[in-house]
Structure formats: structure tokens, C-alpha cells
Amino acid sequence: MKTKLDAQSRETRLREKLPQISTPLPGPNAQKILALDRRYVSPSYARDYPCVAKRAEGMIVEDVDGNIFLDFSAGIATVSTGHCHPKVVGAIQRQAGMLIHMSGTDFYYPLLAQVAEKMAAITPGDFPKRVYFGNSGTEAIEAAIKIARYHTRRHRVIAFLGGFHGRTFGSLSLTSSKSVQRERFGPLLPGVTHAPYAYPYRCPCRRDQNQCAKDCCCADLIDQTLFRTIAPPQDVAAIVVEPVLGEGGYVVPPARFLRRLREIADRHGIVLIFDEVQSGMGRTGRMWAAEHSGVVPDILAAAKGIASGMPLGVTVARADLMDWGPGAHASTFGGNPIACAAALETIRLVEEKYMANAAIMGKYLLEKLADWPRRHSAVGDVRGLGLMIGIELVKDRSTREPDGDGRNRVIRRAFEGGLLVLGCGDSTIRLMPPLVVEKHHADFALDVLDRAIAEVEGER
Numbered sequence: 039m040k041t042k043l044d045a046q047s048r049e050t051r052l053r054e055k056l057p058q059i060s061t062p063l064p065g066p067n068a069q070k071i072l073a074l075d076r077r078y079v080s081p082s083y084a085r086d087y088p089c090v091a092k093r094a095e096g097m098i099v100e101d102v103d104g105n106i107f108l109d110f111s112a113g114i115a116t117v118s119t120g121h122c123h124p125k126v127v128g129a130i131q132r133q134a135g136m137l138i139h140m141s142g143t144d145f146y147y148p149l150l151a152q153v154a155e156k157m158a159a160i161t162p163g164d165f166p167k168r169v170y171f172g173n174s175g176t177e178a179i180e181a182a183i184k185i186a187r188y189h190t191r192r193h194r195v196i197a198f199l200g201g202f203h204g205r206t207f208g209s210l211s212l213t214s215s216k217s218v219q220r221e222r223f224g225p226l227l228p229g230v231t232h233a234p235y236a237y238p239y240r241c242p243c244r245r246d247q248n249q250c251a252k253d254c255c256c257a258d259l260i261d262q263t264l265f266r267t268i269a270p271p272q273d274v275a276a277i278v279v280e281p282v283l284g285e286g287g288y289v290v291p292p293a294r295f296l297r298r299l300r301e302i303a304d305r306h307g308i309v310l311i312f313d314e315v316q317s318g319m320g321r322t323g324r325m326w327a328a329e330h331s332g333v334v335p336d337i338l339a340a341a342k343g344i345a346s347g348m349p350l351g352v353t354v355a356r357a358d359l360m361d362w363g364p365g366a367h368a369s370t371f372g373g374n375p376i377a378c379a380a381a382l383e384t385i386r387l388v389e390e391k392y393m394a395n396a397a398i399m400g401k402y403l404l405e406k407l408a409d410w411p412r413r414h415s416a417v418g419d420v421r422g423l424g425l426m427i428g429i430e431l432v433k434d435r436s437t438r439e440p441d442g443d444g445r446n447r448v449i450r451r452a453f454e455g456g457l458l459v460l461g462c463g464d465s466t467i468r469l470m471p472p473l474v475v476e477k478h479h480a481d482f483a484l485d486v487l488d489r490a491i492a493e494v495e496g497e498r
């Protein structure tokens with residue numbers, strides 16, 4: 039009888055999309071998978087807590103023991119239309135029954151050209167574009183670097199401290215969010231120089247937060263210092279930047295930062311590359327984070343949310359930059375028909391309603407969070423754009439010393455309370471729910487986090 043009631047209440051909560059934790063975590067079935075995983079899976083993955091997913095729908099993830107979680111991590115900002123959106127599932131199923139693979143490197147199929155046309159239409163810039171297809175964010179960045187080097191015949195690249203662009207060797211050479219990602223892998227790509235990222239809460243130029251936001255000078259360091267000392271601008275092929283810093287801490291730079299990068303790139307014939315792998319596809323309330331600043335990049339890299347969880351990476355470049363010829367670059371699986379079918383449906387849904395929802399819900403969450411730095415001694419800063427929101431925890435608000443350990447404990451407690459969130463940067467909790475999130479989900483998530491932060495503060 040108890041089991042039947044439990045099952046009923048689980049179904050009700052699933053229908054109502056409310057979390058329910060009914061076993062100790064991890065539960066017995068989860069423990070078996072964890073043991074298997076520990077034995078066979080690469081130990082390089084960094085899991086914050088033991089969530090073993092079985093199935094998911096919309097905002098809800100059910101684990102292998104029947105526990106139900108509210109998902110504010112979206113498969114790391116990837117399931118943009120929510121888990122298993124019926125329209126996306128339908129598109130995948132139809133495509134799987136028709137053509138699973140052909141390889142766009144050697145053959146043609148309609149979806150590759152159709153997604154390319156759509157991407158050219160929805161990315162910033164009123165100029166002819168061409169589109170390269172890979173399977174991931176890192177491949178989208180590799181292609182962007184290669185296009186820039188090939189076209190300019192220059193080898194240097196400027197990237198930013200705290201940036202994350204992937205883990206294959208080219209993109210890893212740009213990645214600088216955590217040293218563990220680079221340790222013992224060098225030497226990496228030569229000619230990469232890192233500049234400070236405009237981070238108003240921790241201004242690299244030591245300005246106060248408001249002044250930094252108004253009058254950011256980080257980009258000035260590139261032409262006033264780097265170009266004069268270690269990176270001659272005539273050798274620089276590309277500047278690669280995330281228009282909102284993702285893994286590095288969900289930092290929203292002042293618009294002036296991106297505008298100055300555009301000016302510097304234009305002055306020296308440098309290709310400006312925006313990595314929108316995490317910030318793109320409607321997540322910030324507009325299709326691309328670039329649109330908030332009005333800056334148009336020469337190349338835009340997208341992945342993650344583009345196909346609601348199917349592997350796809352896309353590099354959209356000004357057509358004149360993609361002057362490489364047949365054989366210069368390609369990938370067997372890149373632009374796979376099923377991923378392309380999922381992408382077309384995802385783009386349609388995001389354009390139709392979810393991008394607008396991201397703007398509304400992002401505003402709602404940020405308004406509710408606005409007084410947290412006053413109410414919580416552990417919260418140093420709250421910031422965000424649309425559904426890319428960071429809550430930065432500090433040991434002490436006057437010194438702003440990051441509290442990574444406190445952040446990790448909050449995330450663990452949230453998990454135990456039925457909420458899936460992840461960290462980023464040294465001590466930031468990031469909220470990146472699927473774009474289908476509704477108010478009652480937001481209220482639940484904030485309630486769990488509010489209590490978890492208060493508990494961690496109580497332990498100080």
C-alpha cells in the first residue's frame with residue numbers, strides 16, 4: 039500500500055512538475071551505477087553530486103530511484119527547449135526513420151544546407167555568411183581559429199583570463215578558467231596571449247563596480263600594452279571572447295568592453311570571434327548575447343542549446359573569411375542529419391516563444407535576487423542576462439574573498455532539496471534553467487537556494 043501511494047504521489051508531482059526526494063541520496067539503484075562508473079568511466083569528469091538520471095521531461099529529471107528533481111542546470115545550458123520536448127523528440131524520431139547519417143563532408147543532404155541558411159539568417163550581421171558544422175563547442179572554436187588563421191595568414195590569438203572555449207588543443211590554448219584544465223597538457227598552441235576580462239565585481243583595473251560598468255578599460259590594455267609589448271597587432275589573427283563569461287563565473291561585461299574590442303579588431307584587420315556556445319540560442323533573452331551590446335562579430339561559434347541536447351557545433355563566419363578550399367577542414371559526424379533536424383525544431387521553438395520567456399523569467403529571477411547581497415552575508419554579487427544568472431559567494435563582503443567551499447556546500451544542499459544547480463568561476467552558483475522555466479519553478483529554486491545559503495551561513 040505504501041509503495042502504491044508513493045508511486046501515486048510521485049506521478050502527481052511529476053505531472054505538477056514538483057521535486058520529490060523519497061530515498062537517501064544517492065539511492066540504492068544510483069549507488070550501483072556509481073560503483074560501475076567509478077570502475078570504468080574516465081576519472082577526469084568533475085561531478086559535484088551523485089545525480090544518476092533515468093528520464094526527464096521539461097524542467098524535471100527523475101533519477102534511477104524515482105527521486106524527482108527540478109533542473110536549473112539544463113545539461114549545462116544545453117536542453118534549451120526543456121528535456122525531451124515533444125516537438126524535438128518528434129523531429130528526431132522522424133529523421134531517425136529516414137536518414138541517420140551520410141556525412142556532409144562527402145555528400146549532400148537537405149538539412150545541412152537548410153540549417154546553414156537558418157543560422158546565417160538568425161546570427162548578427164547583415165552580410166553574406168557561410169556555416170561550418172562540427173559536433174561540439176570545442177569543435178566550433180577550433181574551426182573559428184582555423185578560419186581566422188587561414189584567412190589572415192597570421193598566427194597570434196588574443197583570448198581572455200577566465201574564458202572557457204573547450205578542451206581540444208586549439209581551444210584549450212584559449213581556455214583559462216581553471217589551471218587543472220591545462221595542467222600537464224602543454225605545450226599548447228603558440229601565439230596565444232590572454233588579456234583581463236571585464237569583471238565589474240572584481241575589476242582587473244581596480245575600479246569600483248559602478249565605474250567599471252560605466253567606463254571599462256580592460257580592452258584598452260590590449261592596444262595600449264599587449265600590442266606594444268608581446269603581441270604585434272599585424273601578427274594577430276583573432277580576438278576570441280565570450281560576450282558573457284560562462285564557466286569563468288557568469289560575468290556580464292560592460293557593453294563598452296565588447297565595443298572597444300570591435301574597434302581594435304577593425305583598426306588592425308583582426309577577426310573578432312564571439313564564443314556564444316553557452317550564451318547563445320535565446321538563453322540571454324535575445325537569440326545571441328552579442329545583441330545586447332549591438333556588437334557584430336565576424337565569426338560566431340554556437341553549440342550547446344542549438345539542438346536541445348543533440349550534439350551539434352556550428353561556426354558562422356562572414357562569407358569572405360571562409361576562403362579555404364575543399365579538404366581544408368571537415369568532420370565525419372559534423373552536422374549529422376538527426377542533430378540538424380533537432381536544431382531546426384529547436385530554433386523554431388526558441389524564436390516562437392522560449393526566447394521571450396527567457397527574457398521574462400530572467401527579469402523575474404533577477405528582481406527576486408536583487409536583495410540577496412543585503413540579506414545574505416555570504417552573497418557578494420548577483421548578476422545576469424536573461425537565464426544566465428550568477429550568485430557569487432564570498433567569505434567576507436568587505437574583502438570579497440571567494441568562498442568556493444561554501445558554494446559547493448550550497449550546491450550539495452540544493453541537490454538534497456531536489457534542485458539541480460552547478461557552479462562556475464571560483465565561487466559562483468549559476469542558474470541556467472531550460473528556457474521553458476515558469477514562475478513556480480523559479481520560486482521553488484529560489485526557496486531551496488535561500489535556505490541552503492542561510493544554512494551555510496549558520497555554519498560559519
Ligand SMILES: Cc1ncc(COP(=O)(O)O)c(C=O)c1O
Pocket residue numbers: 114173174175176177179202203204205280284285313314315316317341342
Ligand atoms: C563558452 C563555451 N565555449 C566552448 C565550450 C566547449 O563546448 P563543448 O564542451 O561542447 O566542447 C563551452 C562548454 O562549456 C563553453 O561554455
